[in-house]
Amino acid sequence: MDLHWNYFLSLDSDLKKLSRYIEFDLSNYQTYSVELARIYLAASSECDVIFKLLCNKLNPSFEGENINHYRNLICQRLPELSKEMVFIARYHLAFQPFKEWSQAEYEGNPPWWKMHNKVKHNRDEYFKEANLLNALNSVAGLFVLYFFYKKLNINTSNPKEVTRYLDPQPHLFKLEPEYYYSFLIT
Secondary structure, three states, X not given: OOHHHHHHHHHHHHHHHHOOOOOOOHHHOOOEOHHHHHHHHHHHHHHHHHHHHHHHHHOOOOOOXXXXXXXXXXXXXXXXXXXXXXXXXXXXXXXXXXXXXXXXXOOOOOHHXXXXXXXXXXXXXXXXXXXXXXXXXXXXXXXXXXXXHHHHHOOOOOHHHHHHOXXXXXXXXXXXXXXXXXXXXX
C-alpha cells in the first residue's frame, strides 16, 4: 500500500466532486472557499513531505529544511522536474507547477507555494488566496513530485514504466499522454 499515492488520489477525488459546484475554468480561478482552502493546504503540506523524501532519495545525507533547500538540490539533480506538465483534459487545462525553477538562477518559488505559506500562517488576511487556481496547482505539484519520487524508487528513466505503478489512475489529473501508452495506433 502506498500512503502517498492514496493521499494524492483522495485530493484528486475531492477536486472531482468539487467540479460539480465550481466549473474549472479561467474565469473561476479566483473563486475561494473553505473546501478549496482544505484541499490547498492538504496538498501543499503533502508536497513538503514528498519534497523531503525526494531530496533524501537524491542525497541520503540531505538536511534541508525548506523549499529553498529542496529547490537547490532538485534543480541540480532533476532539472526536468521544472518542465513537467500536468493536464486536466476534461476542462482543457494544463499546469506546469514548478516552471519558475526552469530559469537559470532558480531563485523563484512557485506562486502557489508562496501563497500557501501566507494562507497557512495568516489565513485571516490571505484567505482569498485559497482559490481554485492555487488548489489546482498545488495538487498538480504534488502529482509531479510523487511521479519523480516514484521514478527514483523504481530506478527508471522511462516515464511509461512509472505510470504503470500509478494505480489506480487519478480521475482528473494526467501527465503527458505518451507516458500512458506503449504504442501508437496508426
